[in-house]
Amino acid sequence: MxxxxxxxxxxxxxxxxxxxxxxxxxxxxxxxxxxxxxxxxxxxxxxxxxxxxxxxxxxxxxxxxxxxxxxxxxxxxxxxxxxxxxxxxxxxxxxxxxxxxxxxxxxxxxxxxxxxxxxxxxxxxxxxxxxxxxxxxxxxxxxxxxxxxxxxxxxxxxxxxxxxxRTEILEHERLAALKELGLDPEKKTVLVSGGSRGARSINTAMLEAELALSDRQEVQVLHATGDVNYEKYMAEITKRGGVGKNIIIKPYLHNMPVALAAADLAVFRAGAIGLAELMAKGVPSVLIPYPYATANHQEFNARAVEAKGAARVILDKELNGERILEAIEHLLLHAKELEKMQAAAKSLGKxxxxxxxxxxxxxxxxx
Structure with missing residues (x-):
């Protein structure tokens, strides 16, 4: 055959x-x-x-x-x-x-x-x-x-x-993933990624948010900036006084299945396969669709997930530090809402x- x-x-x-x-x-x-x-x-x-x-x-x-x-x-x-x-x-x-x-x-x-x-x-x-x-x-x-x-x-x-x-997306459990990444199981984990090459607009907004979330006891952030953006990002955040140990910034995440298993909330673009992986793991998200995707298909993806209660959408043109921080803080402060979004994400998973x-x-x- x-x-x-x-x-x-x-x-x-x-x-x-x-x-x-x-x-x-x-x-x-x-x-x-x-x-x-x-x-x-x-x-x-x-x-x-x-x-x-x-x-x-x-x-x-x-x-x-x-x-x-x-x-x-x-x-x-x-x-x-x-x-x-x-x-x-x-x-x-x-x-x-x-x-x-x-x-x-x-x-x-x-x-x-x-x-x-x-x-x-x-x-x-x-x-x-x-x-x-x-x-x-x-x-x-x-x-x-x-x-x-x-x-x-x-x-x-x-x-x-x-x-x-990928089958390996389903192979990792939360506690083991947190241990492998050196993260605190008592804190909510926010996973941030703009794709394999990163996203400048997400990085710019997250810089402000991470400065505000620095040293907060209830949250930790794992942020992949993309290789091409990493040095500039670190130089700017250092210039602004740096961040606490609860903010982990990497150029690239070589084991995304482990990172997804550790995440309580994700800040992502809205590519179809990335979203499918989030849903399979039951991870709610704040989605910033890539504005130049063919036929604007990422916004259609994001809106479909948002309509089912598994995500909040912020358009790239409306994105700034204040908007992303408000979205993250709101969900961290409202545990029941976050739980409902997790259940909605899991129900969409295939x-x-x-x-x-x-x-x-x-x-x-x-x-």
């Missing part, structure tokens, strides 16, 4: 595909799994580290305005379709799964034209353009958010699964999403 997965450009498309692939391998150890991507996307570095073969096609994303680059992208699209056709003809897969990003367009489309069972996984509450188009040709669409369903009016079966997350997707996708194959 041969399975091809494709999703590229960013980690938000690649890691869900890898998580699904791992689950397929658990369910069907004999499956030959390979990936399709481009030499320009992050997949060229990430996929081989996980031991899966990666085949390349030529394709480029479309700009949202008509230009010479748009014409070049059209040319690349036809090249990508030809490359995809060659891969399908050579590999003859039994199943093709796309997880978003323009790279999965040609391979899923060509597979569908050849009558091969295909499905896609959409991580966000506001779907990407590629998945909207592909939904008309695939058998199943796996939804990370129920709210995305209305954007897929085709004949494909819509299956609300939640977003696939820790078995990858297994569900793998089973539903494999069911399309006629043995």
């Amino acid at each position: 041969k399975v091809i997965l494709s999703g590229g450009g960013t980690g938000g498309h690649i890691y869900p595909a890898l998580t699904i692939a791992d689950q397929i391998k658990k369910l069907r150890p004999e499956a030959e799994i390979s990936f399709v991507g481009t030499k320009q996307g992050l997949e060229k570095d990430i996929i081989p580290r996980y031991g899966y073969p990666l085949k390349f096609i030529e394709v480029a994303g479309f700009k949202r305005s008509l230009s010479l680059d748009t014409l070049r992208s059209v040319g690349k699209l036809f090249e990508g379709l030809y490359d995809a056709w060659q891969i399908i003809k050579r590999e003859r897969p039994n199943l093709v799964i796309g997880t978003g990003g323009y790279v999965c367009g040609p391979i899923v489309f060509m597979a569908a034209l050849h009558g091969i069972p295909c499905c896609i996984q959409e991580q966000n509450a506001m779907p990407g353009v590629t998945n909207k188009i592909l939904s008309r040709y695939v058998r199943k669409v796996f939804l990370g958010y129920k709210e995305a369903g209305k954007y897929f009016p085709g004949k494909a079966e819509l299956v609300y699964t939640g977003n696939p997350i 820790p078995q999403a990858a297994e569900t997707i793998a089973k539903e996708a494999l069911a399309l194959i006629k043995d």
Whole structure:
């Protein structure tokens, strides 16, 4: 049995595909799994580290305005379709799964034209353009958010699964995580991260908040600034008099599953997979959606979680030290409200999403 997965450009498309692939391998150890991507996307570095073969096609994303680059992208699209056709003809897969990003367009489309069972996984509450188009040709669409369903009016079966997350997210308990991180189990832990590269606006606001929370007995903050922001952040906070031992500032958190297990409250962007991990652990959050995300999909994600009572949303343009401090202090002072948010987050969690997707996708194959 041969399975091809494709999703590229960013980690938000690649890691869900890898998580699904791992689950397929658990369910069907004999499956030959390979990936399709481009030499320009992050997949060229990430996929081989996980031991899966990666085949390349030529394709480029479309700009949202008509230009010479748009014409070049059209040319690349036809090249990508030809490359995809060659891969399908050579590999003859039994199943093709796309997880978003323009790279999965040609391979899923060509597979569908050849009558091969295909499905896609959409991580966000506001779907990407590629998945909207592909939904008309695939058998199943796996939804990370129920709210995305209305954007897929085709004949494909819509299956609300939640977003696939790494299995190690669920492996750590709170007390053991706090001990590993050297944190005080008697204090509420606020986890702050703007993503792997950090977020300047969150860092700027948190600097003011951390100065105010310094040496407070009831709270501790674990803040990842991002490598590129760390030295400047530390220089500024030192210039302002520094902070107490309850404020831990790191350039990067190399073991995010442990940090999530220790967290009572998170200050995060609203990327789909990061939110799925928060929900799986039942961590309530203050969300600051990235304002330049395609089609503003991070705000749609954040609002969907907020509507269920698991988060508070502050728009990036409204973010400052006073707003973030007020949000954190309010939740720390109102224990029952925080507990309700934790319960709401936990109810939204779909820790078995990858297994569900793998089973539903494999069911399309006629043995």
